[in-house]
Structure formats: structure tokens, C-alpha cells
Amino acid sequence: MSTALKRRSRPPAALLLLALLAGTFLLLPLIGIIIRAPWGDLRRTITEPVVQQAFGVSLIASTGALVACLLVGVPLAWVLARVDFPGRSLVRGLVLVPMVLPPVVGGVALLLAFGPRGMLGQTFELMGVTIPFTTAATVMAATFVSLPFLVLTVEAAFGSVDERYEDVAETLGGSGWHVFRTVTVPLCRPAIFSGATLAWARALGEFGATITFAGSIAGVTQTMPLAVYEVLPTRPDDALTLSLLLLAISATVIVLLRSHWLGPLRTVSQQ
């Protein structure tokens, strides 16, 4: 990156001290999980049904949410970045609301929309489809909270693509869809990767909307975070094992994201 000579300076002691405090505050609880994890018993706890079921439900919920985000989030990001329509900035803001909304409220909102007496729920009910308190509901709850992360990241990338590439591709005979697939998306690939990873990680950690809209039914809607909360008072070892799993997954994702996918993103934005 920068090849500038290193500046010789002594960092102020007060800054160092406060920075150390922040670092310790963030890392100490994580180290706590690692130290207190039932390492000797791990082989047993990891095969406990509650752990395995929660892992399975979480995998379905987060992966389902990821697929849904890519399928509809990338097109939404493109429309927000490229199509001029009245009220665009309002829609842009509203789309991001689930990011800051307390997830429990998100769950209530989903119930109101898709619940038995909800706006669309009644229609579904007539068709014999019940959504709340099913695995599909965990996917929907996870999608609801994670979609804004993908849209935000990808929209910025779509907005900053040098449009000359698309212009040239069009004059070379590419139709709109062809150009989107062969030029726009590849140019935004780093942003789509990091947006997808962020969304997936958010889906994995989802709690509030899920417990409200899908409940915490073991093997059906009980994701890993829900299981941690439920078994902590009675079976702390299982809760710690689940926490360790979540920590390991999060750490892996963040390391991959920083070294592998954010790297190319930085170089692209510098061109």
C-alpha cells in the first residue's frame, strides 16, 4: 500500500492506555469462552442432539438467507443504484431500517405480515400454508435482518462502477442482461462477496426476530444462538460448546473476509 517512510514518533501514553482498555474489553470475554469451553468433553457435547439440531437449523437458516439475499438483494441493489425513480432516496433509507430496528420488532412486523391474521398470512392460510413457527420462518427472519447488509455493500459498488465499461460492452453488441452478467457483476465481485459474507454472518447470529416469528422449537426453529440461550441455565457445557462453534465460525469468516475478499476490494477502488 503506502510506501511512505515510517514516521518516527512516540505515541501518547494516554491513547495507548485507552486503546489497551478497549482491546482487553473486546478480547477478554472471547478468551473466557475459549478457556472455559469443555475441551475434555467436547467429543461428547458436540454430539448432543440439542447441539447437532441447532447446528443444522442454523445452517439451513443462514444459508437460506444467503441464497435469498443474493437472489433478490443484488437486483434490488442494482435498481437502487442505477434506476432513477421518484422517491428513490426514501426507499434507499427504508431498505436499511431492518439494520437498526431492534430485531424483536422485526419479528413482530413479520408476524403482522405473514402471521395467521397478517396481511399476506391470511392468503397463505387459505392456500393451506402456515409460515410462523416453521423452519421457513427462521429463513425469513434471518433474511429480513441480513438483506440490508448485502444491499448496502453491493449498491455502493454498483454506483461506483465506471460506466464506460458498460457503455463499451453495449456497443460491442451486449444486451443489457448480458452486460450485467459479464461486466457489471464481475467488476463488483469483491463487493458482492463481502456483502454476502456480512449478510450470512448476520443471519447466523440472528436471535430476536427468529424467536418472535419462528419460536424456539428444537430441531425445527431453534438456531444455535437460541439454543445457547435456552440451555445455558441447565446444561452450561452444551451452551459453551455451541458458543465455541459460533466463535470459531465468526473468526474464520472475519479472517477470510479481511485477507481474501476485502483485499481485492481495496485494490479495485483504488484504480
Place this chain on the structure above:
Amino acid sequence: MSGLSVRAQVTLAGVTRLDLSLHAEPGSVIAVVGPNGAGKSTLLRTVAGLVELSTGSKVMVDGHDLTRAAPALRRVAYVPQDGALFPHLTVLDNVAYGVRASGEGRRAARTQAREHLQRLNVADLADRPATSLSGGQSQRVALARALATHPKVLLLDEPTGSLDAVAKTDVQSLLRHHVRDFPGVTLLVTHDPSEALTVASRVVVLDDGSVVQDDTPERLVRSPGSAWLAKMLNLNAWPGHVRGRGIVELEDGGQVSATDLPGVEVSVLVTASPTSLMLYTHKPSSSARNAWPATVTDVHPHGERVRVSLDAARPGEGPARAVAEVTVAAISDLNVAPGSLVWAAVKATDLTVSPM
């Protein structure tokens, strides 16, 4: 009617950006020049179908009305400044892109792309990432990519604008050879007068969105129609009015003697090549009808000669500003340096007077 016909009206945010008509025969190379903001790039984007046109506009290629056609269906190849090669593809796949888009399979497209790279002498770059090329190489590959689609119109937006001197010469000779062989119409936007004059068979001068001059390079040099164009051609350009008796009163307050003047009070542009200006240490007794004392403001090399910028020493005598181009030997003989006082002279017959 074969070739390219454009009748373009482009308005952006209530401001007219382009309002012109243009026709070009197949095989012709037209240089489009003009000051910044004159509408050169807008003209290219209009032909490519990348801008919204006002009603009454029309773009025809070989008798087909393309006004409402999508860019993909126009067979108009557009090469933006610095080439705009796709950064995520190799050189070969860049050139193959248009061939693929026309429905060819990957293998056939790559074979054709390789042939086009070969034709432009850059076949050895085929497997390199497009981002690893120099400016000159990028232009060659961008041209190959455009020609690979067998377009009917080729649009080049300042192909040498961002190149260093060596790469510029290289790309200009490439343009002379390959663009002149191109059977379709070429529109070449450029800021470089030598490029416009040596590559193109016709030069269109734009200003404020309309055509102000449309001539062969030879005629353009002989009588540039605007001060901007004269400056671009490195000529001295002095706007003024004819006062009668062979005198032109200049807008900067000076006056010059010239021949072949139009009627009295006609607005004219007087131009003079810097090489036709002579410098003396004392008032010349030569036959030059125009001689005036001047202060040297700048001396800088220009090829094998030296350009001397002059400000009139006495207001009203001679043009207020002028540039003379003399030999290095003359500079040392005259002992010219910024600040020194000289006499400048130019023959009345060396001045070109064009009505404006």
C-alpha cells in the same frame, strides 16, 4: 444513402449540448476538434446511442435509421479515452468479448480475437491481464476489440490523449495505417493538431455544440475560422476589423498591414505562422510592412527551433501578443532572453486574413 448521417439535438438539464448535422461517406476519417465542452464526446456518444436525443434527431447508418436502436444493435464501435479495457478479463477475452456477444462460441471467438491481435502486432499480449498493459498497448488492444466486431462506424475518443510522446507517435502511426484501411466511417476526437491533420481526411470543428468549420486539413490550415483553431494549430491569431487601405485594426488595440482584405468594417481573423515572424535587434529597414518593438516574455525550445513570446512594447503598435519561431543560432546572435527588447517584423503577404 451509404455512410453515416447525424442530425443531433441533445439537451441536458435545459442546456443545449449538441445541435448539428453531419454526413460522412464510408471509408472517410473525420477528425472532430474543438474547445473543452464543445460537444465532441457528446457527438460520439450520440452516434453510439448512449445519450438521450431530443425529438427531431436522427442517426442513420447505410440507410438504416438507428435513432431508436439499442447500442448493441448499431454496429457502432466506441473506444473511450485510454481504451477502457475490461479489467477483469485477459487481453484475448477483451477482444473476444464482442465476437462472443454476437453469438459465436468461446473457441471461435478466441480464434478470431487472436487474428485481430495479430493484425495490430500485439498477439504476444493475448494471455496478459488487461490491467498489466501500458497506455499504448491498451490503445492497440482497444482498437483490436472494436475492429473485431466488424463495425460500420468507429468512434475514437482522444486515443492518444493520455499517452507519453513515444507511445503517442506509435499509436498515431497505427491509426494512420489501420484506420485508413477501415471500410466504415471513423470519427476521431482529438486535441492534437498533428493527429487531426495527418490521420483525418476531413476536420470538423465544433464549438458550443455546433459545427463552426468543416474542411479538408489543407484548407483548414490555410484559413482557420476561429482564434481557438488557430491557437490549436500553433498559429498567431489576431481578431480584428478591416479599416481600409490595407489596414486591419486588431481587437487588442494594435494594427497590422495585410493584403487581400474583404470589405471595410468586416470582422476578420488575422493569422500568421510563428516561423514567418522575424526578430531584429534594431528597427528593421527591410521590406516587411509590419514592424513593432516588443518585449520578450518567454523563450522555450520547440523541436529544433525556439519559440519566443512577445508583448508589444508600445501599445497600439503591432499585435499586443505574438509568438515568433526562430533558429537556435538566431537566438544567440540576437542575444534574446526574457525581458530583452527586440523588433518583430512580418510581411503583409505572410498574414492570412479570414472573415469571421
